Amino acid sequence: MSTRPFRSIASVLIQRTIVLAVLCMVVVFLVQSWLLRSEHQTQFEAVMSDVANTSVPLLAAALWDIETQAVQAQLQFIAKKPAIGFARLQAAGGQVFEAGNSELAQQEAIRSITIYAPHGTQALGVLHLSGNPQYLWQGLQAEALRILLGYSALTASICALIAFMLKQLLQKPLSTVAGFASELTPHQLTTPLRLNRAPQPHSDEIDLLEQGVVKLQTALHEHIHNLDDLVDERTAQLEKLLEEIRHLSVTDGLTGCYNRRALQDKLPEEIERAQRYHRPLAVVFMDIDHFKQFNDQHGHQLGDEVLRSAAKHVASTLRQGVDWIARYGGEEFVLVLPETPLEAAIAIAHRLCDALPQHAVPNPRGGSVYISASFGVTAYRPGEDALALLSRADTLVYQAKSAGRQQVVAGA
Numbered sequence: 001m002s003t004r005p006f007r008s009i010a011s012v013l014i015q016r017t018i019v020l021a022v023l024c025m026v027v028v029f030l031v032q033s034w035l036l037r038s039e040h041q042t043q044f045e046a047v048m049s050d051v052a053n054t055s056v057p058l059l060a061a062a063l064w065d066i067e068t069q070a071v072q073a074q075l076q077f078i079a080k081k082p083a084i085g086f087a088r089l090q091a092a093g094g095q096v097f098e099a100g101n102s103e104l105a106q107q108e109a110i111r112s113i114t115i116y117a118p119h120g121t122q123a124l125g126v127l128h129l130s131g132n133p134q135y136l137w138q139g140l141q142a143e144a145l146r147i148l149l150g151y152s153a154l155t156a157s158i159c160a161l162i163a164f165m166l167k168q169l170l171q172k173p174l175s176t177v178a179g180f181a182s183e184l185t186p187h188q189l190t191t192p193l194r195l196n197r198a199p200q201p202h203s204d205e206i207d208l209l210e211q212g213v214v215k216l217q218t219a220l221h222e223h224i225h226n227l228d229d230l231v232d233e234r235t236a237q238l239e240k241l242l243e244e245i246r247h248l249s250v251t252d253g254l255t256g257c258y259n260r261r262a263l264q265d266k267l268p269e270e271i272e273r274a275q276r277y278h279r280p281l282a283v284v285f286m287d288i289d290h291f292k293q294f295n296d297q298h299g300h301q302l303g304d305e306v307l308r309s310a311a312k313h314v315a316s317t318l319r320q321g322v323d324w325i326a327r328y329g330g331e332e333f334v335l336v337l338p339e340t341p342l343e344a345a346i347a348i349a350h351r352l353c354d355a356l357p358q359h360a361v362p363n364p365r366g367g368s369v370y371i372s373a374s375f376g377v378t379a380y381r382p383g384e385d386a387l388a389l390l391s392r393a394d395t396l397v398y399q400a401k402s403a404g405r406q407q408v409v410a411g412a
C-alpha cells in the first residue's frame with residue numbers, strides 16, 4: 001500500500017484547470033489593457049488634433065483682435081475637454097492666459113502649438129497643453145475593471161462547468177471503482193460493480209475499466225472455485241493417504257493382522273473397558289511349532305505364505321468386530337477376546353489347536369503343507385496391566401512348548 005497522501009485525479013484536474021484558466025485570464029487581461037491604452041492614446045491624439053483644427057483658429061482671431069475675454073473663454077473651453085488638464089497661452093506681447101487645473105501648471109506640456117495671425121505668418125503666441133492624467137488613468141481603470149469582471153465571471157463559470165463535468169464524468173465513477181476494488185474480498189467476488197452512470201451513446205475508458213473489473217472478478221472467482229475444488233481433491237487424497245498410513249502403522253505387512261505396536265495401544269483400552277464394566281477378557285498366545293525347521297525345509301517364501309494363511313484362518317474363526325488378532329513377533333500371534341471368560345477362551349484355543357494341522361496350505365512345488373501351533377490361554381485379572389497379562393500368556397505358551405507342542409495350556 002502506498003503511504004503517499006491521496007488526491008483524486010478529478011480534483012487535481014480541476015485545480016490545474018483553474019490555475020490555467022486564471023493564467024489565461026491574466027494574459028488576456030494584460031493584452032486587452034495594452035490595447036485599451038493604445039486606443040486611449042489614439043483618442044487623446046484625436047482630441048489634440050481637434051483642438052488644433054477648431055480652437056486654435058478661434059484663439060488666433062481673438063489674439064489678433066486683442067479680445068482677452070474671448071481668448072480666456074476659448075482657453076477655458078479647451079481646458080474643459082476631459083483629455084486636457086491644463087492650458088496656457090503665452091502671447092507674443094508677454095501676456096499669459098491660463099485655464100484648467102492649476103495643480104498641473106508645473107507639469108511639462110505634452111503639446112505646444114504656435115498660434116499664427118489669421119492669414120499671416122506672424123506668431124501671436126504659443127499654446128501649451130498639459131494632459132489630464134485622471135482622464136487616461138480613470139478611463140483605463142474603469143475599462144480594465146469592466147474587462148476584469150467580465151473575464152472573471154467567464155472564467156469562474158467555465159471552471160465551475162468543467163469541475164461539475166469532471167466530477168460527474170470522472171470523479172464519481174473512478175472513486176466508486178477505486179472504493180469497490182479496495183474493499184473487494186474473496187467472499188465478495190460475486191458482488192457486481194455498479195457505477196449507475198447515465199446512459200451514453202459511446203463507451204469510454206470508465207466502461208472499459210468497469211468491464212475489466214467484472215472480468216477480473218469472474219476470473220478470480222473461477223480461479224478460487226477451481227482452487228477450492230483442487231484443495232478438496234487434495235484434502236481427500238491426503239485423508240486417504242493418511243488413512244492408509246494409519247492403517248499401515250497399526251497393521252502387520254505380511255499377515256494383515258494388527259502389529260505389536262497396535263497391540264500395545266489397543267490391549268490397555270480393552271483392559272480398561274473390562275475393568276470399568278466388570279466384564280471378562282481373555283488372551284490367547286499362539287506360537288507356531290518348529291517354524292525354523294519349516295523354513296529350513298520349505299524355504300522362507302512358503303514360510304511367509306503359511307504365516308499369512310494361518311493368520312487369515314485364525315481370524316476367520318473369531319467374532320468379527322469383537323475379537324481381534326495381533327502378530328506379536330515372527331511366528332507368534334496374540335488373540336484378544338473381549339467379553340470372553342477363560343473357559344470359553346480355552347475352548348476356542350482347543351478348536352484352533354485341532355483345526356490348524358488340518359488347514360492345508362498349497363505348496364507351489366506340489367501338494368500342501370501343514371503346521372501346528374501351541375497355545376497359552378489366560379484371562380484378565382482385575383487391576384493388572386497389559387504387560388502382566390501378556391507375560392502370563394507367554395509363560396503358558398512356553399509351558400505348552402515344553403510339554404511337547406501342539407497343545408493348549410491355560411491359567412487364570
Ligand SMILES: Nc1nc2c(ncn2[C@@H]2O[C@H](COP(=O)(O)OP(=O)(O)OP(=O)(O)O)[C@@H](O)[C@H]2O)c(=O)[nH]1
Nearest residue numbers: 288289290291292293295300301303304330331401
Ligand atoms: N518365513 C518367515 N519366517 C519367519 C518370520 N518371522 C520369523 N520367522 C522364523 O521363525 C523362526 C522361529 O524360530 P524359533 O523361535 O526357533 O521357533 P520355532 O522354530 O518355531 O520353534 P518352537 O517355537 O520352539 O516350536 C525363525 O527361524 C525365524 O526366522 C517371517 O516373517 N517369515
